[in-house]
Amino acid sequence: MSNPPVIHSFHHATSGTWTHVVADPASGRAAIIDPVLDFDVASGRVGTQPANELLARIGELGLLVVAILETHAHADHLSAGAWLRDSLGVPLAIGAGIIEVQRTFKRLLALGDHFAADGRAFDRLLRDGDVIPLGTLGIRVIATPGHTPDSVAYLVGDALFVGDTIFAPAAGTARCDFPDGSASTLYRSIRRLYELPDATRVFLCHDYPAEGASPTAQTSIGEEKAANIQLRGDTREDDYVLVRERRDATLAAPRLLWPAIQFNIRGGRLPPADTLGRRHFRLPVFLDAG
Numbered sequence: 001m002s003n004p005p006v007i008h009s010f011h012h013a014t015s016g017t018w019t020h021v022v023a024d025p026a027s028g029r030a031a032i033i034d035p036v037l038d039f040d041v042a043s044g045r046v047g048t049q050p051a052n053e054l055l056a057r058i059g060e061l062g063l064l065v066v067a068i069l070e071t072h073a074h075a076d077h078l079s080a081g082a083w084l085r086d087s088l089g090v091p092l093a094i095g096a097g098i099i100e101v102q103r104t105f106k107r108l109l110a111l112g113d114h115f116a117a118d119g120r121a122f123d124r125l126l127r128d129g130d131v132i133p134l135g136t137l138g139i140r141v142i143a144t145p146g147h148t149p150d151s152v153a154y155l156v157g158d159a160l161f162v163g164d165t166i167f168a169p170a171a172g173t174a175r176c177d178f179p180d181g182s183a184s185t186l187y188r189s190i191r192r193l194y195e196l197p198d199a200t201r202v203f204l205c206h207d208y209p210a211e212g213a214s215p216t217a218q219t220s221i222g223e224e225k226a227a228n229i230q231l232r233g234d235t236r237e238d239d240y241v242l243v244r245e246r247r248d249a250t251l252a253a254p255r256l257l258w259p260a261i262q263f264n265i266r267g268g269r270l271p272p273a274d275t276l277g278r279r280h281f282r283l284p285v286f287l288d289a290g
């Protein structure tokens with residue numbers, strides 16, 4: 001049997017995001033999951049410092065990166081996917097549901113004919129059951145729609161990378177109020193994850209610790225089933241959907257929703273330049289005449 005994968009986790013404090021590097025100890029091959037860039041919305045500046053630091057650490061560890069994986073098109077931070085893809089010359093992959101996400105936001109943002117909503121911004125579109133080789137290990141793709149249609153989890157040996165599907169037990173589960181989100185679909189996705197052995201290590205995409213506390217990167221299927229405040233091992237679908245939808249009705253839009261989505265559905269690239277070479281994100285606005 002192969003050795004368990006080794007995981008190196010990197011926390012991006014401004015967005016509360018975890019980037020994970022999963023490595024096969026036998027071959028030194030590794031995949032990067034959910035890398036981030038900095039973004040200052042007031043100045044419009046996108047910064048590569050988190051990705052540079054990630055590459056430096058990967059170099060120190062002597063790992064050979066073979067793939068960059070997104071768990072979904074994030075709505076709260078800008079992805080370093082394309083930037084790292086181009087820096088390292090390795091493929092960038094995401095769930096095949098990205099096409100639905102691209103179509104939806106192309107329509108909502110009137111992105112026009114130049115925006116190809118066909119997944120071509122990514123090198124590989126992943127489907128449930130796909131396996132990506134990682135040295136002596138394999139990365140198994142588990143489709144986990146509900147938060148977004150493109151959400152996937154990655155299972156490598158006993159390590160599961162859940163994206164936003166579930167958070168630490170005290171924080172519950174992902175919101176389901178984005179376009180094409182569904183609480184009952186997410187319930188069924190999480191149920192599939194809960195069929196994995198209790199000892200399965202769960203690596204989170206986000207944690208937002210209380211002031212002074214350190215963020216949590218890792219839980220387990222057993223801990224989630226025993227204590228997740230929204231969806232335990234014995235929670236019924238109707239009860240979950242009620243709690244989730246009530247909670248979603250109280251949530252504000254993520255601060256970086258519109259820029260993050262426009263960048264991330266392009267694989268982590270800026271929109272095309274205007275005639276003067278400038279690039280812009282669109283911001284839908286609504287007049288509350290109340």
Ligand SMILES: [Fe+2]
Binds near residue numbers: 072075076147164
């Ligand atoms: Fe998300």
